[in-house]
Amino acid sequence: MRYISNEEIQFTKGLEGVVSNSTQIGYVDGEAGKLYYRGYDVADLAEHSTYEETAYLLFYGKLPNQKELAAFSKKLASYRALPSDVLDRLVDMPCPCHPMSMLRTGVSLLECMDESCPIAEDLESKKEYGIRLIAQMATLTADIARHRENLPPIEPDPSLSHAANFLYMLNGKRGEPLAERVMDVALILHADHGMNASTFASMVVASTLSDLYSSVTAGIGSLKGPLHGGANERVIQMLKSLSSVEEAETFVERAISKKEKIMGFGHRVYKAYDPRAKIFQGYARELTELTGNDSLFAIARTIEKRVIEAYADKGILPNVDFYSGLIYHSLGIDGSIFTPIFAASRIAGWVARVIEYLEDNRLFRPRAIYQGPLDVPYVPIEERE
Ligand SMILES: CC(C)(COP(=O)(O)OP(=O)(O)OC[C@H]1O[C@@H](n2cnc3c(N)ncnc32)[C@H](O)[C@@H]1OP(=O)(O)O)[C@@H](O)C(=O)NCCC(=O)NCCS
Known part of the structure; x- marks a missing residue:
């Protein structure tokens, strides 16, 4: 028996600081607390x-002109409806x-129920499936939320914006203008975020030339964890x-003294206030006041001040x-749906980066x-203890 000498090999746990690729899609400036999509400040x-x-x-790397936006929005709206057998099978799972x-x-x-989905797609088809998934993941999320409340799904309304339609499919009625705007902002703020775990997972799968749906399911699986997107539900x-x-x-005193992790705090890249949290804090204050959830906001502020x-x-x-959770909670959305909403937004970043x-x-292949x-x-087995 022998052992390898690893003395010379350096590595950082969790790939901290490791550069995996170059990109023009987005940038997290962790020192300044800024987030950019294609150079635009998310704020x-x-x-x-x-x-x-x-x-x-x-x-596409640029803001659309009016004609381009109208065509893109129309395409998204046309893709919203799910094949009915997908939902039937999904809700027919033996255990919740x-x-x-x-x-x-x-x-x-x-993917499995779409005969037109080839396993290995060209990039144009991937982009088209990606656009379709942006539309369908919002519908899936709304349908799943309603199924959990024993409510039937609501047909999408193609005349509504993506965010307004999502709230409509969740509730069966139009949201207040503020609710629709806040949902739009939430979707914008979650759409991309550098080389985070779920984006990296999607890209690793894509790099094997697997299909887009496999990349996206890898992203969803990764996002589910409480150290990543799953934190919003825990908060x-x-x-x-x-x-x-x-x-x-x-x-909070007990958590600090026991050195326990407090959900909704900390980040691998940000060492300044997360710009998304700053924007959400303002909306959370407004919405919790409007909906009688201001005591929850006061509790959140107490924890925040002490952690800082x-x-x-x-x-x-x-x-x-x-x-973000306080916002969704104020909009009447159950905690179990917070991370699916995150995924239904982040799909844009996953696909763009893939x-x-x-x-x-x-091929991604570290050692x-x-x-x-x-x-x-x-x-031999008979000689083993
Ligand atoms: C997001 C996260 C995984 C990034 O952390 P990371 O870069 O891997 O850093 P680590 O988990 O190694 O933590 C580094 C140090 O900060 C502490 N820390 C990190 N996040 C903390 C938190 N939320 N509460 C209390 N302490 C925390 C760790 O205990 C550790 O302390 P130590 O050096 O004394 O051992 C981490 O901050 C975390 O677990 N946060 C809570 C979950 C969460 O909100 N996730 C959503 C991210 S958007």
Whole structure:
């Protein structure tokens, strides 16, 4: 038996700081607390743009003119309806599973039940399937949410914007103008975010020249985890478990003293306040006030202030997931649907980056440090202890 000497090999756990590719799609400036899509500051996009425009920007590298936006929006609207057998099969699963698992399975079903979906697509077909998935993942998410409430699905309304239609499919009625705008902003702010775990997972799958649906299901699976997109659901669970500001103070004090991770804080790249959290905080304040959820907002602010006091020097500040849940909760959406909404937005970034990477593809194939033995003699089973 022998062992390899690994002394010379350097690596960083979690690929921290490792550069995996080059891109023109987006950039996270973690020091300045800025996020850019194709060079545009997301704060500007959140103020002036729509999800359709943002998705177009990520896909095509420029903001659309009026004609281009109208055609793109029309195409998205035309793709919204799901084949009915997809939903039937999805809701017929023997045991109720998490909506993120249903969404992942729903995306797989969309591919398996579409005879026109080839396994290896050219880039133009991938882009088209990507646009179709942007539309269909919103429908899937709304249908899954309604199924969990024992409500029938609502047919999409092609006259509505992506965000307004999503709320309509969730609730069976139009949202208030503020609700529709906030949903649009939420979708814009989640659409892309550098080389995060789910984007990387999608790209790793794509780099094998697998199909787009496999990339997207990998992205959904990765996003589901509580260290990534799944944190938003945990945040609202945490906030709802606290009945007063005093309880929040005790909770946060205990978590800090025990060095427990507090959901909705910290980020691998941001060492300044996450710009998305800043925007969400403003909307969360407004919406919680309007909907009588201001005590939850006060609890959130209490936790935020104490965490910043304790950890700001380590760069642990609120991330996107801290306030987004308060917004969805104020819109009447169940916590289990928060991460699917994240996925239904992030699909734009996943697909844009997958396609960009495939334009000059190279198989992702890193190495690991092997610390086990080599040349272990094989012992026949009857001689083993
Ligand atoms: C997002 C996250 C995984 C990134 O972290 P990372 O770069 O891998 O950093 P680590 O998890 O290694 O944490 C580094 C240090 O910060 C601390 N830390 C990180 N996030 C923290 C949090 N939310 N609460 C308290 N401490 C935290 C860790 O305990 C660790 O402390 P130590 O150096 O004393 O051991 C991490 O901040 C986290 O788990 N956050 C909570 C989940 C969450 O909100 N995820 C959504 C991200 S958008």
